[in-house]
Each structure stands twice: as C-alpha cells, then as structure tokens.
Amino acid sequence: MLRMPPFTVLNPSTVDEAMEQMLAAAGEARWLAGGTDINPNLKHRLLEPQALIALEGVGELRGVSVNEKGWLRLGAMTTLTEVAEHAQIQAQWPALAQAASLVSGPQLRNMGTIGGNVMLDTRCQWYNQTHFWRKSLGYCMKKDGTECHVIKGGSKCVAAASNDTAPALMTLDAEIEIASGDGRARMPLAELWQADGIWNRKLSPQELLVAIHLPPTAAKHHGAYGKLRDRGSIDFPLFGIAVRLDLDDAGKIAHAALCAVALQARPWPLKKVADALCGTTPGEQDFLDAVEQVAALAAKQCRPMPNIPGDHEYRHAMVPVYTKRTLFAAAAKAGPVHHL
Amino acid sequence: MAARDQHGPGAPWGKDFHVVGHAQRKVDAMAKATGEAVYTDDIQLPGMLHAKMLRSPHAHARIVSIDTSKAEALPGVHAVLVGSELPIKYGVIPWTPDETALAVDKVRFIGDEVAAVAAVDEDTAQAAVELIEVEYEILDAILDPEQALVTPEPAIHEDRKRRDNISKHVDLSFGDVDAQVAEAAVVIEEDYEFSSNTHTAIEPHCAVAQLGADGRLTLWSATQITHYVHRAIARVLELHPARVRVVQPCLGGAFGGKSDPFSLEFVVSKLAMKTGRPVKMLWTREEVFYAHRGRHAMKMHYRTTATANGMITGVDAKLLIDGGSYSSFGLVTTYYSGQLLTGPYDFPNYRFDSTRVFTNKPPCGPKRGHGSVQPRFAFEVQLDEVAHRLGIDPIEIRRRNFLGDHTTTVNGQRITSNGFLECLDAVExxxxxxxxxxxxxxxxxxxxxxxMYISGTNYPIYPNKMPQAGIQIKVDRSGLVTVFTGGNDIGQGSNSMVAYLVAEELGIRPRDVRVVAADTDLCPVDLGAYSSRVTFMVGNAAIDAARKLRKQITESVASHWATAPSEVRMINGVVIDLQDPDRTMSQREAFHLAEEAHDTLGSTGSYNTPTLGGDYRGGSIGASPAYSFTAHIAEVEVDPETGRITVDKVWVAHDCGRALNPTIVAGQIEGSTYMGAGEVVLEEHTMNRFGLHQGPSLLDYRIPTSLDTPDIEAHMVESIDPEGPYGAKEAGEGPLHSTIPAIANAVHDAVGIRLRTLPFHPSKVLRALAEQKPAQEVQA
Amino acid sequence: MRVFRLQVNGDPLDVAAPEHWSLLEVLRYRLGLTGSKQGCDKGDCGACTVLIDGTPTLACLALPATLEGKDITTIEGLRPLHQKAGGQGVDPVQDAFDRCGALQCGFCQPGMILSTKALLSDNPDPSRREIQDALAGNLCRCTGYTQIFQAVELVADEVAGREPRKPAWAQAREQEIAAASPKEEPFQPEHGGQA
Incomplete structure (x- = not known):
C-alpha cells in the first residue's frame, strides 16, 4: 500500500486547545478535518508534517444553525453529506446544497467537510501524483521543483482551485470565521484568495477555519450549481459554476452573481454579469437574451488551462454551455446541472 | 481423453439436466460476501517480511551502477535484490523471453523494475528503496509506434537476432483481395485508431513466498496462470520444479492483467530464499498501471470490397500495433489481430499485415478479447459504412454475409456451432x-x-502433447466429492462450473462437491485462465473424470440391486432403481458400495483439442475447438452541445453454446459489455511527452461507476456445441467485442458522424459535428 | 506507535499501531479483519468501505486516532449481527448478492455490500437511480453493476413482500432466480450419520 509519512495525531477538544497545539508545533503540524484531501496528499508526499491536529473532537466546529437574523452558520466540520441533505439549505441556499451533493462520491461526502472543501489544496496533473512520479518528472514549482509544466517558462503556479462549494458560497456572500494565535476574525470568503497555485489563501496553514456564515437569501432567491466532469461520480470538477439570481416582487432579476471554479488558482467570480441579467424576467425573451450575453462573457472571462486532467480547449468550449444550463436551472428552481 | 472420446452435449441421466441450466449458487460466493475468502494480500505468515520495488524514473536508460549500501545499512532491512542476481530471461511466450525480474543492464520504460528491498515492514522497505543509488546513462526514448517502425536505433532490445524495434510481423493472405477492387460495387477504405486501455482489476498484484525448512518454495500469487508461473519460477530461480509450489489464492479480478509471470513473483521468491523468511510484496495501484499488459493501441487501415447486394468480396487490413517495452503475449497478439476476424461473416478473400513494435512504454498484453477487439471495432464500423453506402439495413447485411455453422473460414478455422443469426434476431x-x-x-x-471469439485455442504456448486440462476426483465415504483442478478461478466462476458439471454427471448436489483449485502441488495441470479456454477445456476434463466414476458407481449399485446399470439413476444425491422407484439409497451408500467393489475411489479426466487450424505457419494460432458469437445493439444519446455520448441501453445476445449457469453467463455478458462501453467513452491509458503515465490512479484513469454504466439487457442463445461440455462455449470475452462498434454505429445513427478514433471523447464528437455542418450546408 | 481503543463489530479492542497507519491497515494487518479490501491506496475505489456509526466511510482515508468511541462495522460483522438479531444464515444482502450473480471476483463486494446495507437502512425501497447514487463510490470491474442493482432490488422486493423483479434473460427462460432460495438452508450446518 502507498505509504504515509510518519506523524503523530493530536486530539484537541476545543478550538483554543487546537490552536495552542498548532502554535506549539512551530509550523510542523497540519489540521486534519475529514482527511479526504490531506491523506492522499500525504501519501503523495506533498507534505510531511510531524503532527496532524485532528478536529474531529472539537465540538465548536460542528453543527448547522440559523440565527434569529436568518444567518446560516455551518461549523467547519459539517460533512458535505449533511450540507447536501439539509432541507433548509436546499431551500434557502440551493447552490450550496447542490455543489456539496456533487463533490466526489458518497463515502467521500460522508467524510469530507465543508471546511475542508473550502480550504482544499489546489490541484494539477503535474502535482497530484506520487513522489516516484514527480521525481521521474523532475518535480514542479508547486512542490520540490522550480519549473511549471503547465505554462512553459511560467513564473507563477497555476494549479487549479477545485473546490465545488467555494463558488457557491461566494455567490451567496459567505463570510468565514477564522481562529488564529491572535484570536478570532471574520472576513468575506471572496477576500480569502490569492492568485498563487502554490498556496491560494491569504491565511497561513496555522490558521483555522471555524465556521462559515451565510446571510439570509431573498424571498425569491434562485440558485444552482453546474459541474463538468467525465463520470457521474468521484471526479473533481473540470469546470464548475455557481449561479445566484434574486428576483424582486415583480419577478424581475434584482441581483445576480456567478462564480466559476477549476480554472486557475482562485475561484473565479464573473464580472459584469449582473448588468446583463438585472431587470430581465426568467422565462421571458429578455432573460434568454441576457443568458446568451452572460454565456459569451463567461467564455471570455474563464480560460481553462492544461493544469488539471482533461482537454482544456474542450473545457473552454463547455464554459458557455454550462453557464447557460446553470442559469436556466436556477431560473427554473432546478439543478444541479451535470451530465446525468 | 475428451477430444477422442466425445461424450456429446446431452444430459447424463435421461433427457433433463438437474444442475446445469438451473440457477445455482457459486461455490465461493458466501466466503466472498462475508469477508471469509482469502486473497493473496490477506495471507499473513509468522515472521513475514514486506518488500518494495525501486523503479526506473527514465523511459530508456542504461544502468551504469547501483549502490545498495545505504539501503542495506538501514535498521530493519533484511535483503536488497538487484537484477544481476536474477539474470535469466523469461516471457510468457517461450519464443520471446525478453524480461528479467529486475533490470540487468537497461531500463525500458518509466516504472521498469530495478531493485527490491525486504524489510520488517512496508515503511522500512520503502525508506530503504529510496536510499538505493542508481547511476543511469540516458538513452533516446521512443514513445511513438510510427517512430519505432522507422527507428532501428537505439534498439529497445539489443540482443535479439534482428536489430530493430519490430517485435513481430505477420503478413498472411488468403485468396486475392486486390483483384476484388475493380469489380466491387463499393469499396470502403478508411483509417481507424484504437487507444490503449488497461484491465483495472480492483485487486492489485500481490505475491507471498516462503522457503520451507524442507527446502520447498511456496509462492502464493494473484495470478491467472499458475502453471506458467510455476515453470517460470523454477527456470529463473534455477530450482527443481518439484521443489516449487505455486498457489493462486482467491483472485480479485484479472481480465488478462495477471496472465504473465510478473517481476514481483520472482522477487519475493528470491528474497524469501535470501532471508529465510516469508516475504510479501503488494503493488500499489500506480505500480499496477506500470505492470499494464493491457489493450494494445492499434493504428488500422481497412479496405472492404462488396457487391451491390452487400456481399463482402474482400477485406484487406494493415495494422500497426504499439507493444510497449516487452514482448509479453505480443507474438499471439499480432496473429490474433488478423486471425480472429474471419467470422461471423464469410470472407472469400482476406489479407492482413500486422506489425507490433517496441516503444518505451509499459508493456501491452492480453486484455479481455486479446488482440481482436481493435480489429473488430474497425471492421464492424466499416461494414456499417458498406451497408449505408448500399442502402442496406445494417442487420440485413450481417445476415447476408453469415458464415454458417459447421464450416471453415477463409483462413482455415473450423467452425462448429454458430448461433449468430439467432443473436441478431434476439437483439433486433x-x-x-x-x-x-x-x-x-x-x-x-x-x-x-x-x-466472434475463441473458446480456448489449440496453441498450448509451449509445445507439448500432454493434455491442456486435467481433473482429479476423490470420493469420500462421507458422501463428499472433492475435485482437483489446475483451473484458475479469476471471478468468472470456473470453480463453480467444475462443481456443477461433476454434480450433474454424478447425480449429486453441487454443495456436495468441494473444489480444490490452482495449486500446483495438489492439482493436475491446467494451462490457465486465458483465451476463454477454461469452461470448454476444464469442463470437458471434469465430465471425462466424473463419467468414469459414474460408471463405477452405477455398476456397483446395479450389482447390489441385481439390476442393469442403465436402470440406476442418481438425481440430487438420491439413487433410484428405475424398475422399482421405491427402491432408493443415498449417494453415500452408493459410494460405499462402489468403494467395496472397486477399492478406493478416484478418477482422472483430461482434455486436449483436436488437430485444428490452417496448414500454414501460424495457422494454429487462433484455432479453437469452438467459437462463440455475439450481436450487440446499442442505443445512444449524443448531446450536440456538449459532445457527450450517453450509452443509454445495450441489448446483447451471446451464443454461449449451453448456459451451464445462466446467472453466471449473464454476468459475463454484462461485465464484458460494460467494459467495452468504458473503452468507448472513458478509458485511455496514455503516456505524456516524458513517457510518464498520465494518470496512474483510479481517480485519473476513469473506469465507469454505477452511474456511468449503460442499462444492459443480456440474452443467451444456446447453440449447443457438439464438442463443448454439455454443449457449452465461452462467455467471458466474446461479448466485449461488438459493444464498441455497436456504440460507434449508434453515434452515426444519432448524429450522422463517423468516429474512427477511440475513445470517443466529447471533444472529438464536437469536432466531427463541426466538420459535418459545412458539408451538409454544401449539400443543401 | 499508539494504543487505540476501537469498537469493531461490537467488540471493544485495544490495538497498538503506528499513528500514520490508516484504519484499513489496522483492520487488516493488526486485527486480521481482511474482509475490507485495498484497491487504490487513496480513496478512489471504495473497496475498503466500512460503516462508522452506520455511515459508509473509506477505511483507507480514515485514521484510527479520530475513531475512538465510534462504532465500526466491517463485512465480518454482518453475519453475526444478523444472527444476533435472530436471523438465520447470512445477512439478506449478502445472500441476495450470491443469488443474483453479483459476486464475481468478490473484491469490491465487502464495500459494496456495506454501502447497500446503509442505503437500505435509510431507504428500504430505493429506485434504480437511488441505488446507482448510493453505490457511486464503489467501483466494480466484473459485473457492469447490473447484477448488483438486481441484488439490491431483490432485497427490497422481498422485504416489501413483492414478487421479485427478474432480468429479461430470466423472464425469457422462465428461470428461477437462484432456485436455492435463502430458506433452503445452504449455510446452516447439517446433521447426519457417520462417515
């Protein structure tokens, strides 16, 4: 069996205790949530920490609740299955439930957590390989090497954000609650990212995602998630897109947002889509026209690279198709959009 | 021997079968369902060491030096092994031994085995592997088969008689194909391409070896060819074969991927000898991708000529076969790529020119439907093109060209039963x-x-006149019958098949038959689970052995009852006097009477093929005692916006001779069809520009999940073969073949495009649709 | 090395193992529970599926340090659980897999059977699509999944007291599905006289 590097496992029961252990490890520890991403990465020797700090027993990281102001709080250790099957999330934050339902396969969703999916390491076909494979290649700049095999002569790592739930959360204006040595902080998820495939978050690996907070959605909120992949299960996204449409009382779109993933290091919010969609009425011709415009805009703004497996030109050709289909699904209160 | 002593396909007791054809449990299913079954990696022996392999990071290089001193010094390491300690070459085909257990002087692909370590645990062994220092002199790598064809230097194998990169060339011609072109109403000539794909059995390769204090070496291995491994181990380790025992534990799938002797089998054996400790090696999934032996990529050029009413007049083929770095079964593959196409249609004239080349990639070998799946794809698509050009219904053109039964193909293959027309009727x-x-x-x-496909072949891999399959039966006073077979149950259910046939023949229940299989110390030789030979050959041997016992038992009972042996019937373990049906006894009592009369009861049976095949060099390769036939109809949906092909439903009818256990036959038909469908839409075993496998994992090499498999409806056509065991033929490989062209032809029906390069990735569909559009506009 | 206190198939067990070993390694190589299989090394195939508090989980990605206090069920636990609950022979899911031909090489089946158990305990009468969804993390290379779906449906039909659905080939042959019905005592010890 493929070997893990040796490590010890710590089992804190509170966030404070976890943070103390992390600080004491002086950079040699990593968080362990569901283990579905870090364990394969450990087996690939993409990291070799001395300790894993297991979050399994930290009660504060659990639970789904809605406060009196209608904000949803998702403990970071909430499993993807719980998110996908939660009736209130399905009703009020549908894009999130849909995105969670399309992550990998059933067992991975039972184990994998929403926090882990948000903080998922970026992925690349030249990186997510065993040590033997990467050594045969001569490594790449994301780990142990200097070269980029995606863009010859490239100076920045372009490994792809591959977290299905991140774009959904971004269209829903999610905020994240972070614990660090300095205490607690809260920030918009949209501000988390940086354009660096080696480490695409503006947080250090020692900081801890405690919870995700989502503001209430509008009375006439529509959302959907679309995912391109080869198989009906297990696969990471080859392209993913989340859609948000908020309708006014007259049934016209008042607010719209789209965010894509599996392109480059960051989840990729589409700009100017609201301009085209706002004021149109789903089901009417003006909406259909706007969808065409948005699809064209998406194709311009989303440029898949040969970073993850799969023909990147084909992935690009699918950007407008999946954008349209996901917009129509959202309008129809349907979805998720995938090939099944 | 069965070939000389045909017993015919009828039931042994009267006209009805009591076991065969009825739903039966499998002999090992409950052990598998409860976790009780022992697979190779489930074996744990006292003091067992664990071994890991060092592999080449270069596609083509000379080994200048290997320094193992640091690895040997690591605490917990018991032995390090390098190629010079096992220099004797081997290969599953005795004519082309070009593999060594570990590289001796050269490495030929990324992943080629270089050295191995045995240590107290896998972690230590892995750490030690990383301490081995190898100096390489890097050579130019040849990754493209076209390049291999025209590039004799550097020769990937330098010590062959011919100094080039051609592994095997076969050029055979029957009749005159060129003469047909001028007179043909239609000539279709096209190029087709089949990409490589691999078996992906869920169980990775694993082997455990132990050298007993008595000097006997036992090797447990996840193999489908115990007998050939036995021979290879004895030769390479220079041991007397009588001191080597090879056992196949329960096997977690194979599909041809475990039908070569593999490096790890020699390595654990040698390490066990060096250390005096049992040694296990379990390959990682990545290592299984490097072991490969999967479907050869083929570039194929076909030209078919036909008359105006759709009768085929000639088929001309030129094939380039990418063999990867070693020969494996390549000699056979090269023949099969041409020899197995000459049915179920009558080819009056046929020629094929097949060349297998070496490239610096994982070696290809026999994947389910060995050698003939690729040509079948090309030809069946081409036949569809002929039908469309002539305006003939694609089923009708296949009927018109039907080869017939009890006949001979253009290349000299004897055809016995042939239910192909019934197969077409069923799916239509x-x-x-x-x-x-x-x-x-x-x-x-x-x-x-x-x-069509073979039910075994009369080519026994190494020349000998001994039986191809043997069976021994022991009868216990308890009423239990134990059958010993060298046959390899790889999940296809051959052990169950043996139990059913012996039970049918002896008139007892399958649960009173215990099968001991695939253990070279205990079981008579069978050549292994390949070429769809087991049911036909082992089945005939089992009937042969059981029939001899049946005679002894019925005679003993008849004598006791003072009646004629023909009046004694055994059904489901009860012995009845037909003259006096109230007079009965149990099988146990009957066994006791027989033992009193004949001394200790036991029986042997065997099977050998009759002399078959065309009278020319290679004419026996692909010559089978019986052929199975299949027809597929696929229904697809093509999304013109995404290019995605969804195979909604596949109807498949397979002529399996007689369905010995219909449930198992259906499972073979469905599993084959599913695997073919995966080869069309998902699977591709590709190396990147560095010669590195593009995705050696079950994440990146995408086999269909439960959501991707088509709805498969299996039908059985029972042509009852005159020479098959109770009339049975193969069912495990044939039903893969026509899945692929049926889907390709369905795509044409759906959206009018002809896809000739597998797999059919959606991007290819979109490109073809885009090219078709302007053409249609011009026509309009 | 650490001593883990695990609850496996109802047994409280103290087991010492390296901390970086997965649950799968501990089950297979420390506890001898080799029914959970290893197919892909890293969470891509589902052969190692076990139930943790009833939920299908991949033992190859689970670390024992996070599982103390949880209830782990492996394939070896099903038959004893079934008998403890008053049942005879093996669990009906295990039985149906045999009757429908769903066990070829058998390597994916422990995981497949446990995923099926979890599905049926939530949803005793799933649609074909629900079955496909629930088993979408368990790769099978032998069957093409068809007979596996039929096995799950057979259990559902028998629990619901319906006439079992039959595949087309069985309808055409008027074939019984495993004539050896589960009541035909194949897996109970038999009593008899002297050999």
Whole structure:
C-alpha cells in the first residue's frame, strides 16, 4: 500500500486547545478535518508534517444553525453529506446544497467537510501524483521543483482551485470565521484568495477555519450549481459554476452573481454579469437574451488551462454551455446541472 | 481423453439436466460476501517480511551502477535484490523471453523494475528503496509506434537476432483481395485508431513466498496462470520444479492483467530464499498501471470490397500495433489481430499485415478479447459504412454475409456451432430496431455490430502433447466429492462450473462437491485462465473424470440391486432403481458400495483439442475447438452541445453454446459489455511527452461507476456445441467485442458522424459535428 | 506507535499501531479483519468501505486516532449481527448478492455490500437511480453493476413482500432466480450419520 509519512495525531477538544497545539508545533503540524484531501496528499508526499491536529473532537466546529437574523452558520466540520441533505439549505441556499451533493462520491461526502472543501489544496496533473512520479518528472514549482509544466517558462503556479462549494458560497456572500494565535476574525470568503497555485489563501496553514456564515437569501432567491466532469461520480470538477439570481416582487432579476471554479488558482467570480441579467424576467425573451450575453462573457472571462486532467480547449468550449444550463436551472428552481 | 472420446452435449441421466441450466449458487460466493475468502494480500505468515520495488524514473536508460549500501545499512532491512542476481530471461511466450525480474543492464520504460528491498515492514522497505543509488546513462526514448517502425536505433532490445524495434510481423493472405477492387460495387477504405486501455482489476498484484525448512518454495500469487508461473519460477530461480509450489489464492479480478509471470513473483521468491523468511510484496495501484499488459493501441487501415447486394468480396487490413517495452503475449497478439476476424461473416478473400513494435512504454498484453477487439471495432464500423453506402439495413447485411455453422473460414478455422443469426434476431426484436433505427430524432440512435471469439485455442504456448486440462476426483465415504483442478478461478466462476458439471454427471448436489483449485502441488495441470479456454477445456476434463466414476458407481449399485446399470439413476444425491422407484439409497451408500467393489475411489479426466487450424505457419494460432458469437445493439444519446455520448441501453445476445449457469453467463455478458462501453467513452491509458503515465490512479484513469454504466439487457442463445461440455462455449470475452462498434454505429445513427478514433471523447464528437455542418450546408 | 481503543463489530479492542497507519491497515494487518479490501491506496475505489456509526466511510482515508468511541462495522460483522438479531444464515444482502450473480471476483463486494446495507437502512425501497447514487463510490470491474442493482432490488422486493423483479434473460427462460432460495438452508450446518 502507498505509504504515509510518519506523524503523530493530536486530539484537541476545543478550538483554543487546537490552536495552542498548532502554535506549539512551530509550523510542523497540519489540521486534519475529514482527511479526504490531506491523506492522499500525504501519501503523495506533498507534505510531511510531524503532527496532524485532528478536529474531529472539537465540538465548536460542528453543527448547522440559523440565527434569529436568518444567518446560516455551518461549523467547519459539517460533512458535505449533511450540507447536501439539509432541507433548509436546499431551500434557502440551493447552490450550496447542490455543489456539496456533487463533490466526489458518497463515502467521500460522508467524510469530507465543508471546511475542508473550502480550504482544499489546489490541484494539477503535474502535482497530484506520487513522489516516484514527480521525481521521474523532475518535480514542479508547486512542490520540490522550480519549473511549471503547465505554462512553459511560467513564473507563477497555476494549479487549479477545485473546490465545488467555494463558488457557491461566494455567490451567496459567505463570510468565514477564522481562529488564529491572535484570536478570532471574520472576513468575506471572496477576500480569502490569492492568485498563487502554490498556496491560494491569504491565511497561513496555522490558521483555522471555524465556521462559515451565510446571510439570509431573498424571498425569491434562485440558485444552482453546474459541474463538468467525465463520470457521474468521484471526479473533481473540470469546470464548475455557481449561479445566484434574486428576483424582486415583480419577478424581475434584482441581483445576480456567478462564480466559476477549476480554472486557475482562485475561484473565479464573473464580472459584469449582473448588468446583463438585472431587470430581465426568467422565462421571458429578455432573460434568454441576457443568458446568451452572460454565456459569451463567461467564455471570455474563464480560460481553462492544461493544469488539471482533461482537454482544456474542450473545457473552454463547455464554459458557455454550462453557464447557460446553470442559469436556466436556477431560473427554473432546478439543478444541479451535470451530465446525468 | 475428451477430444477422442466425445461424450456429446446431452444430459447424463435421461433427457433433463438437474444442475446445469438451473440457477445455482457459486461455490465461493458466501466466503466472498462475508469477508471469509482469502486473497493473496490477506495471507499473513509468522515472521513475514514486506518488500518494495525501486523503479526506473527514465523511459530508456542504461544502468551504469547501483549502490545498495545505504539501503542495506538501514535498521530493519533484511535483503536488497538487484537484477544481476536474477539474470535469466523469461516471457510468457517461450519464443520471446525478453524480461528479467529486475533490470540487468537497461531500463525500458518509466516504472521498469530495478531493485527490491525486504524489510520488517512496508515503511522500512520503502525508506530503504529510496536510499538505493542508481547511476543511469540516458538513452533516446521512443514513445511513438510510427517512430519505432522507422527507428532501428537505439534498439529497445539489443540482443535479439534482428536489430530493430519490430517485435513481430505477420503478413498472411488468403485468396486475392486486390483483384476484388475493380469489380466491387463499393469499396470502403478508411483509417481507424484504437487507444490503449488497461484491465483495472480492483485487486492489485500481490505475491507471498516462503522457503520451507524442507527446502520447498511456496509462492502464493494473484495470478491467472499458475502453471506458467510455476515453470517460470523454477527456470529463473534455477530450482527443481518439484521443489516449487505455486498457489493462486482467491483472485480479485484479472481480465488478462495477471496472465504473465510478473517481476514481483520472482522477487519475493528470491528474497524469501535470501532471508529465510516469508516475504510479501503488494503493488500499489500506480505500480499496477506500470505492470499494464493491457489493450494494445492499434493504428488500422481497412479496405472492404462488396457487391451491390452487400456481399463482402474482400477485406484487406494493415495494422500497426504499439507493444510497449516487452514482448509479453505480443507474438499471439499480432496473429490474433488478423486471425480472429474471419467470422461471423464469410470472407472469400482476406489479407492482413500486422506489425507490433517496441516503444518505451509499459508493456501491452492480453486484455479481455486479446488482440481482436481493435480489429473488430474497425471492421464492424466499416461494414456499417458498406451497408449505408448500399442502402442496406445494417442487420440485413450481417445476415447476408453469415458464415454458417459447421464450416471453415477463409483462413482455415473450423467452425462448429454458430448461433449468430439467432443473436441478431434476439437483439433486433428486443431493441425495437425495425421501428426505431434511422427513425429517431436527431441526437438519438441505434447501432448494431457482431463478433466472434475463441473458446480456448489449440496453441498450448509451449509445445507439448500432454493434455491442456486435467481433473482429479476423490470420493469420500462421507458422501463428499472433492475435485482437483489446475483451473484458475479469476471471478468468472470456473470453480463453480467444475462443481456443477461433476454434480450433474454424478447425480449429486453441487454443495456436495468441494473444489480444490490452482495449486500446483495438489492439482493436475491446467494451462490457465486465458483465451476463454477454461469452461470448454476444464469442463470437458471434469465430465471425462466424473463419467468414469459414474460408471463405477452405477455398476456397483446395479450389482447390489441385481439390476442393469442403465436402470440406476442418481438425481440430487438420491439413487433410484428405475424398475422399482421405491427402491432408493443415498449417494453415500452408493459410494460405499462402489468403494467395496472397486477399492478406493478416484478418477482422472483430461482434455486436449483436436488437430485444428490452417496448414500454414501460424495457422494454429487462433484455432479453437469452438467459437462463440455475439450481436450487440446499442442505443445512444449524443448531446450536440456538449459532445457527450450517453450509452443509454445495450441489448446483447451471446451464443454461449449451453448456459451451464445462466446467472453466471449473464454476468459475463454484462461485465464484458460494460467494459467495452468504458473503452468507448472513458478509458485511455496514455503516456505524456516524458513517457510518464498520465494518470496512474483510479481517480485519473476513469473506469465507469454505477452511474456511468449503460442499462444492459443480456440474452443467451444456446447453440449447443457438439464438442463443448454439455454443449457449452465461452462467455467471458466474446461479448466485449461488438459493444464498441455497436456504440460507434449508434453515434452515426444519432448524429450522422463517423468516429474512427477511440475513445470517443466529447471533444472529438464536437469536432466531427463541426466538420459535418459545412458539408451538409454544401449539400443543401 | 499508539494504543487505540476501537469498537469493531461490537467488540471493544485495544490495538497498538503506528499513528500514520490508516484504519484499513489496522483492520487488516493488526486485527486480521481482511474482509475490507485495498484497491487504490487513496480513496478512489471504495473497496475498503466500512460503516462508522452506520455511515459508509473509506477505511483507507480514515485514521484510527479520530475513531475512538465510534462504532465500526466491517463485512465480518454482518453475519453475526444478523444472527444476533435472530436471523438465520447470512445477512439478506449478502445472500441476495450470491443469488443474483453479483459476486464475481468478490473484491469490491465487502464495500459494496456495506454501502447497500446503509442505503437500505435509510431507504428500504430505493429506485434504480437511488441505488446507482448510493453505490457511486464503489467501483466494480466484473459485473457492469447490473447484477448488483438486481441484488439490491431483490432485497427490497422481498422485504416489501413483492414478487421479485427478474432480468429479461430470466423472464425469457422462465428461470428461477437462484432456485436455492435463502430458506433452503445452504449455510446452516447439517446433521447426519457417520462417515
């Protein structure tokens, strides 16, 4: 069996205790949530920490609740299955439930957590390989090497954000609650990212995602998630897109947002889509026209690279198709959009 | 021996079968369902060491030096092994031994085995592997088969008689294909391409070896060819074969991927000898991808000529076969790529020119439908093109060209039973072909294809006149019958098949038969689970052995009852006097009477093929005592916006001779069809520009999940073969073949494009649709 | 090395193992529970599926340090659980897999059977699509999944007291599905006289 590097496992029961252990490890520890991403990465020797700090027993990281102001709080250790099957999330934050339902396969969703999916390491076909494979290649700049095999002569790592739930959360204006040595902080998820495939978050690996907070959605909120992949299960996204449409009382779109993933290091919010969609009425011709415009805009703004497996030109050709289909699904209160 | 002593396909006791053809449990299913079954990696022996392999990071290089001193010094390491300690070459085909257990002087692909370590645990062994220092002199790598064809230097194998990169060339011609071109009403000539794909059995390769204090070496291995491994181990380790025992534990799938002797089998054996400790090696999934032996990539050029009413007059083929770095079964592959195409249709004239080349990639070998799946794809698509050009229904053209039964093919293969027309009828009816083909809305289509495959071959790999399959039966006073077979149950259910046939023949229940299999110390030789030979050959041997016992038992009972042996019937373990049906006894009492009369009861049986094949060099390769036939109809939906092909439904009818256990036959038909469908839409075993496998994992090499498999409807056609065991033929490989062209032809029906390069990735569909559009506009 | 206190198939067990070993390694190589299989090394195939508090989980990605206090069920636990609950022979899911031909090489089946158990305990009468969804993390290379789906449906039909659905080939042959019905005592010890 493929070997893990040796490590010890710590089992804190509170966030404070976890943070103390992390600080004491002086950079040699990593968080362990569901283990579905870090364990394969450990087996690939993409990291070799001395300790894993297991979050399994930290009660504060659990639970789904809605406060009196209608904000949803998702403990970071909430499993993807719980998110996908939660009736209130399905009703009020549908894009999130849909995105969670399309992550990998059933067992991975039972184990994998929403926090882990948000903080998922970026992925690349030249990186997510065993040590033997990467050594045969001569490594790449994301780990142990200097070269980029995606863009010859490239100076920045372009490994792809591959977290299905991140774009959904971004269209829903999610905020994240972070614990660090300095205490607690809260920030918009949209501000988390940086354009660096080696480490695409503006947080250090020692900081801890405690919870995700989502503001209430509008009375006439529509959302959907679309995912391109080869198989009906297990696969990471080859392209993913989340859609948000908020309708006014007259049934016209008042607010719209789209965010894509599996392109480059960051989840990729589409700009100017609201301009085209706002004021149109789903089901009417003006909406259909706007969808065409948005699809064209998406194709311009989303440029898949040969970073993850799969023909990147084909992935690009699918950007407008999946954008349209996901917009129509959202309008129809349907979805998720995938090939099944 | 069965070939000389034909017992015919009828039931042994009267006209009805009591076991065969009825639903039966499998002999090992409950052990598998409860976790009780022992697979190779489930074996744990006291003091067992664990071994890991060092592999080449270069596609082609000379080994200058290996320094193992640091690895040997690591605490917990018991032995390090390098190629010079096992220099004797081997290969599953005795004519082409070009592999060594570990590289001796050269490495030939990324992943080629270089050295191995045995240590107290896998972690230590892995750490030690990383301490081995190898100095390489890097050579130019040849990754493209076209390049291999025209590049003799550097020769990937330098010590062969011919100094080039051609592994095997076969050029055979029957009749005159060129003469047909001038007179043909239609000539279709096209290029087709089949990409490589691999078996992906869920169980990775694993082997455990132990050298007993008595000097006997036992090797447990996840193999489908115990006998050939036995021979290879004895030769390479220079041991007397009588001191080597090879055992195949429960096997977690194979599909041809475990039918070569593999490096790890020699390595654990040698390490066990060096250390005096049992040694296990379990390959990682990545290592299984490097072991490969999967489907050869082929570039194929076909030209078919036909008359105006669709009769084929000639088929001309030129094939380039990418063999990867070693020969494996390549000699056979090269023959099979031409020899197995000459049915179920009558080819009056046929020629094929096949060349297998070496490249610096993982070696290809026999994947389910060895050598003939690729040509079948090309030809069945081409036949569809002929039908369309002539305006003939694609099923009708296949009927018109039907080869017939009890006949001989153009290349000299003897055909016995042939239920292909019934197969076509079954899928035509079940699919609603007449009402729906060519009549469905754009994006939805039906396609048909047919095929044939061997039930074993009379080519025994190493020349000998001994039986190809043997059986021994022991009868216990308790009423239990134990059958010993060298046959390899790889999940296809051959052990169950043996139990059913012996039970049928002896008139007892299958649960009173215990099968001991695939253990070279205990079981008579069978050549292994390949070429779809087990049911036919081991089955005939089992009947042969059981029939001899049956005679002894019925005679003993008859004598006791003072009646004629023909009046004694055994059914489900009860012995009845037909003259006096109230007079009965149990099987146990009957066994006791027989033992009193004949001394200790036991029996042997065997099978050898009759002399078969064309009278020319290679004429026996692909010559089978019986051929199976299949017809597929696939229904696809093509999304013109995404290019995605969804195989909604596949109807498949397979002529399996007699369905010994219909449930198992259905499972073989469905599993084959599913695997073929995966080869069309998902699977591709590709190396990147560095010669590195593009995705050696079950994440990146995408086999269909439960959501990707088509709805498969299996039908059985029972042609009852005169020489098969109770009339049975193969069912495990044939039903893969025509899945692929049926889907390709359905795509044409759905959206009018001809895809000739597998796999059919959606991007290819979109490109073909885009190219078709302007052409249509011009026509309009 | 650490001593883990695990609850496996109802047994409280103290087991010492390296901390970086997965649950799968501990089950297979420390506890001898080799029914959970290893197919892909890293969470891509589902052969190692076990139930943790009833939920299908991949033992190859689970670390024992996070599982103390949880209830782990492996394939070896099903038959004893079934008998403890008053049942005879093996669990009906295990039985149906045999009757429908769903066990070829058998390597994916422990995981497949446990995923099926979890599905049926939530949803005793799933649609074909629900079955496909629930088993979408368990790769099978032998069957093409068809007979596996039929096995799950057979259990559902028998629990619901319906006439079992039959595949087309069985309808055409008027074939019984495993004539050896589960009541035909194949897996109970038999009593008899002297050999």
């Amino acid at each position: 009816k079940a699919s609603g072909w007449k009402e729906r083909h060519g009549k469905m809305p754009f994006g939805r289509g039906l396609g048909v294809a047919g095929s």
